[in-house]
Amino acid sequence: MKLKTLTAALLASAALTTGAFACETTLRSSDTHPEGYPTVVAVQKMGEMLEERTDGRLCIEVFHSAQLGEEKDTIEQTQFGVIDMNRVSLGPFNNIIEETQVPSLPYIFRSVEHMHKVMDGPVGQQILDAFADHDLIGLAFYDGGSRSFYNSEKPIKSMEDLAGMKFRVMQSDMFVDMVAALGANATPMPYGEVYSSIQTGVIDGAENNWPSYESSGHFEVAKYYTLDQHLIVPEVLVMSKMAWDKLSPEDQEIVKQAAKDSVPVMRDLWEQREKASEEKVRASGVEIVTDIDKTPFIEAMKPVYQKYVTSDKLKKMVEDIQATE
Structure with missing residues (x-):
């Protein structure tokens, strides 16, 4: 309850200083990423669409840079209705909504283009619909890029190097089981603690995409980046069901469409940001390992699939993804 009270106080304080309440209803949206990050800008653009399409009835105030807490905490606050909207990776939902486990599986997607085709189709809609049973409304999927390992100790060129x-x-x-299957040790921790933990040797490294590796400054303390691309996990934009139920059916449809229309905005921004982040990291002198045989990595994931893909529903989702061209 203390966290809930603190979040509410932060939101109230921010509302007094931002001038966001020029709109009839201002939806408060959380994001752990910094200002200017593609997901943050996409939700801001969605807010502009809402304001225009509702004649000022609705707009969005984005609280970026984990101002309202790390992802795991903000999920709970969104369910409580303290936060109206939230941009979160699917990873933290894995222990809450089983359908989110499937697109989070290692090597489930063959490419980013394959992921787009799947998440824009029936499987993606099935996952969005699953949020309704958990006091949330799934609105849209954003890109999270390809996640790869980086560390402060040595270049990783094989599974043996991860041991x-x-x-x-x-x-x-x-994700804990994924790392264990590769012979390494996983340490779950909030995103904001990673830099200092690598710097002080609490952990050897982490895994993430180009923009996160760069914008977090992790490349400054973890100088080895191996492009094994073990995960292509989408990010999701959700809304509190409590906030959703306060909207008219007309405004609910406008919110859904604006969220959908923000997706190509985010993808364009992501592509630009990814290229810029890669250029910056490469220029910094980080050692990038690109020549790596992924076959042993993929083979090592069989126990992970066996553990998490257990129901007929999830098995069918995996089959549908693999069959998507």
């Missing part, structure tokens, strides 16, 4: 190393992962049992 015994300590890596931060998102707070998801599946």
